[in-house]
Each structure stands twice: as structure tokens, then as C-alpha cells.
Amino acid sequence: MQNILEVHGLQTLYGESHILHGVSFDIKSGETVSIMGRNGMGKSTTLKSILGIAPPRSGSVIYKGEDITRLPTWKRMRRDIAYVPEGRGMFHNLTVKEHLQMAARKNSRGEANWTYDQVLDVFPRLTERLVNKGTQLSGGEQQMLAIGRALLTNPDLLILDEATEGLAPLIRKEIWQVIRQIKDSGVSTVIVDKNIKVLNELCEKHILIVKGKVMFQGDSRSLDDNKEFIEQSLAV
Amino acid sequence: MSILSNKSEKIFIYLFFAIGLFIPLFLEGNTFFINKFSTIIILAIFVMSLDYLVGRTGLITLGHAMFYGLGGYIFTILAPEYEAVNFWVYTFYVMLISGFIALIVGLIVLRTSGIYMIMITLALAQMSFYFFADSIEYGGQDGLFVYIKPETSIFGLNFLDLENETHFYYLCLLSLFNCFVFFKIIMNSSFGRVIDALKENPDRATALGYNIFHFRLIAYVLASSLAAYAGYLFALQFGFVNPSMMSWDVSATALVMALLGGLGTIYGAIIGSFVYEGLHYFIEHLTEYWMFFMGALIIALVLTLKNGMAGFLNTLSGGKRS
Numbered sequence: 001m002q003n004i005l006e007v008h009g010l011q012t013l014y015g016e017s018h019i020l021h022g023v024s025f026d027i028k029s030g031e032t033v034s035i036m037g038r039n040g041m042g043k044s045t046t047l048k049s050i051l052g053i054a055p056p057r058s059g060s061v062i063y064k065g066e067d068i069t070r071l072p073t074w075k076r077m078r079r080d081i082a083y084v085p086e087g088r089g090m091f092h093n094l095t096v097k098e099h100l101q102m103a104a105r106k107n108s109r110g111e112a113n114w115t116y117d118q119v120l121d122v123f124p125r126l127t128e129r130l131v132n133k134g135t136q137l138s139g140g141e142q143q144m145l146a147i148g149r150a151l152l153t154n155p156d157l158l159i160l161d162e163a164t165e166g167l168a169p170l171i172r173k174e175i176w177q178v179i180r181q182i183k184d185s186g187v188s189t190v191i192v193d194k195n196i197k198v199l200n201e202l203c204e205k206h207i208l209i210v211k212g213k214v215m216f217q218g219d220s221r222s223l224d225d226n227k228e229f230i231e232q233s234l235a236v
Numbered sequence: 237m238s239i240l241s242n243k244s245e246k247i248f249i250y251l252f253f254a255i256g257l258f259i260p261l262f263l264e265g266n267t268f269f270i271n272k273f274s275t276i277i278i279l280a281i282f283v284m285s286l287d288y289l290v291g292r293t294g295l296i297t298l299g300h301a302m303f304y305g306l307g308g309y310i311f312t313i314l315a316p317e318y319e320a321v322n323f324w325v326y327t328f329y330v331m332l333i334s335g336f337i338a339l340i341v342g343l344i345v346l347r348t349s350g351i352y353m354i355m356i357t358l359a360l361a362q363m364s365f366y367f368f369a370d371s372i373e374y375g376g377q378d379g380l381f382v383y384i385k386p387e388t389s390i391f392g393l394n395f396l397d398l399e400n401e402t403h404f405y406y407l408c409l410l411s412l413f414n415c416f417v418f419f420k421i422i423m424n425s426s427f428g429r430v431i432d433a434l435k436e437n438p439d440r441a442t443a444l445g446y447n448i449f450h451f452r453l454i455a456y457v458l459a460s461s462l463a464a465y466a467g468y469l470f471a472l473q474f475g476f477v478n479p480s481m482m483s484w485d486v487s488a489t490a491l492v493m494a495l496l497g498g499l500g501t502i503y504g505a506i507i508g509s510f511v512y513e514g515l516h517y518f519i520e521h522l523t524e525y526w527m528f529f530m531g532a533l534i535i536a537l538v539l540t541l542k543n544g545m546a547g548f549l550n551t552l553s554g555g556k557r558s
Binding site: 053072073078083085092093094098101103104149153 | 426432436439440442443445446447
């Protein structure tokens, strides 16, 4: 299978502080990949470097065979990447409906696999909240809207940063259910989360980042084999 | 789907345009008031364009009057002195040329934001002010005169005579209506949603795949060419243009009107212009020191009314605070 994303030796700094020390990994087309690690280890920064929000000092990002390391963020997103940020990033001046409206577009091949109605089918809760502003929603609803908004851009690669953080267990379950559905539809997905159990079952590949370096990458079986080391690295 | 966003807006817009349509019948022959209303309506178009830029797009400019003045100048420079030209054709020219100038200016000023953008727009407006004030060719401080007003025929049909005050008033009212509908349609389109989103959080809008620079540039060009259209109407009404149209206090006053009306509400620009000019008219007749009282009153209004007069109307009509 072809790689949809290749990340080579990312070195990223915030001012003087060196966050990523040569992060490298690749993601195959259609694959669901988890990125794990304790807080402050560079998971989100890795995502932001891939997206150009925190441009790397060196290293490269190859997406569908094209070097996108120097492209501005919006151009990368136009190549059918969608990003659900940590904290959800709602617009307080837009309603749910307007959020979905402004995000909706066909992908670069002119396909629209996800439509407004389909997103509402997946997240029926949002149907009742269409006229509410983005910030008047509960955490779970905001997360659903953030994912729905991302889906409406019809991505080939979906990047989810802490999608279930701070949510009630039932809502979490609902979100994981949707992520499963997205996975089944063939979209490549990168998930940053702390729930190893769900990730183990959901993802084909796992990446562990410790202090800005990839300390482990492998499939779910090798994750089981290295369980002790990984749990140690994730323990607070 | 209605393009009007709430009850108070609906009531205001229906009432305003209904009264606007019939008021010349009651003012039979009183050209002073008809002219006064035309002037305020022209101002409202200008304020509306600024309101979209400041209130919706989040681009604060103190140089918007540059385009107001340019609109007038473009017309007087282009049109032959002693020949009646077609109003609609020149509307197109004025908006096209000013839009092109706005594109160039926008490419420069939109690289900055906040206080830097305020300063650079102010500087550019003052530059063009002094350019026209010092130019012998364009009449210097006195400006240029419009000797013959354009005719308004479309396909041989001619409904409006611009020499007639009432006709000119209706042209202004129609322009304001079109301008309002235009901005409301834009606001409700996906373009408008992106504009709202990038005002709130530009980084987030970028991460959704939007080049915020392009969107800001389009908004800037649209607002600027409508400001130029207002300046063009001004030149037609008063029969002259001069550099004072571009002076920074014109931009600042328009900003005050937009604030007074309720930033970003679009219909607030109409309220703001009428309230400001109305207060101006009455206080001016009461005392020589009208500016002092006017200033105090505006400070009081801006402090007490959240979201300006439009916000106040919204609360009155039982709407939720948005």
C-alpha cells in the first residue's frame, strides 16, 4: 500500500525551546494511526508541524508523494487534510449550522462523500442545536461539531488531537463510535489520545513519542509485546 | 430563508424604507429636507461599507474616506466637462477603478493588522489628501466641479432626472437598499461565514483550508468600491469634489456612526448615520458649542448601549443578546 504521509526527521522549536528532536514515521493510505505520549512530549507539536502551524526548523513532510514542508497551512488543508484541534476551536459568532456551512467543500478531486445531511445523521444531537452558537454547546457537542466540520471538507487524511479529552464516558463512547465509522469509510486517520485500550483495538499502527523523539512504532501486536515499556512511558 | 437576522432588524428595515418611500410626499417642495435626507443616506452607504470592514471582517481602518473621495474624483476626472454622461456606465467605471485601486492598496495594508493597519491606512489616506490638495491639475484645495449631471437612461428609458432633488433622493434610497441587500446576502453566504470565522479566529480559519489574506482582500475591495460609490453620489449631489472628502476626520466620524449604530450589524450603519446627523442638526441649532455636547452625548451613548443602537433595538424587541 502507498504511503499517504511520510514524516522525516522533524526538528521543531518554539523560540529557544527545542520540542521535536527528529520525529520520523509514515502512514499508509487508509490506515488509522495513534500517537501516544505524556503531556508535553510533543504530540500536538508533531501534528502542528505536519500542518505547518508550527513549521519545523528542519526535516520534511511528504504528503501523497509531494513535499509540502514549505507550503502555507491553508494550501496543505486544500490537499484534503482535515484537522480537529485540541480544545475544538469553535467560533463563538457562528451557529452550528453556519459552522458546517462555512466548512463544507468538495475535496480536490471534486468529490463530496460527506454532506451536511450525512454529518447530521452521524451526529443527531447537532440537529437539535443548529441555531445555537458554537460556544453554547456542551463539550461533547462541540467535539461532534468540530469533527463534523472537519468531515465536511471531505478529507483523505483526518487528524484528531485529543478528541475525547474531558468528555463524559458515554459521550466518549459515541465519539469513538463515529471515529470507527470514519475509519470504515476509508479515510486515513491520525489520533492523538490517551486511551490505550481503545487505540489498541482501533488503530493499525501506534507511535509513542517521548521528549520529542519516536520511542516506539509498530502494530497492535508489537504494542502488546512492549506493553510494559509503553505503560511506563505513559504513566505520570 | 430571510436575509434579515432578527426581529428588530426586520421591523427597522421595513419601517425605514416604507417611511423613506413616502416621506418626499409629505415634504412637498421642501428641498432643504429632501437634500438633507439624501446626504444622510449617502453617508449611510459609506458608513455601511466601513461597518462591514470593521465590524464583520475585523479590519480597522482610518483611511476609508480615501475611497469616498476617490469615488468623487474618479467621476469628475473621467467625465467630459460639458456633456451629460450615463449615470450607470459611470457607476461601473467608478466602482471598477476604485476596486482596482483598493486591490493594490489592500495588497499592502492587509499585510499588517491592528494598530499598524490603522496607521498605514491613515497614512495612505493623508497622502492622497495632500496629493489632491497640492495638485494644480485637480483644483487643489478647491477641488473639481461637476457642471452637468449625468442622465440615467437604461435602454432609452429614463425615469430619473438627477437635477430634480426628489428624483435624486429616490436614487440614493434605492442605492442604500441595494447596498443593504448586497451586504446581507454576502453575510449569509459561505463567503460571509468564512469572514465571520476569520474575524473570530484567523488561525482556525486557516486550519480549515482558507487563505485568510484572499478573503480579507475581497472584503476590502468590495467595501472600498462601495465607499467610492457613496463618494460618487456625494459629488453628484453637491456638484463638486474636494480633498476634504478624504480627510481623516471623515473616516473617524464614519467610524463613530458605525459604533453608534452597532458594529457589524450593517443596518446599524443606517441608524448610526441618521442618529448622528440628527443630533448634529438639532444641537447645532441650540448652541454654538455643538461639538462639545455632541461629543459628551456620543460618549454617553456608546458607554450605555452595548452593541450600539441596533443592540438596543434588539433588546427592546425582546431579542436575545448575541
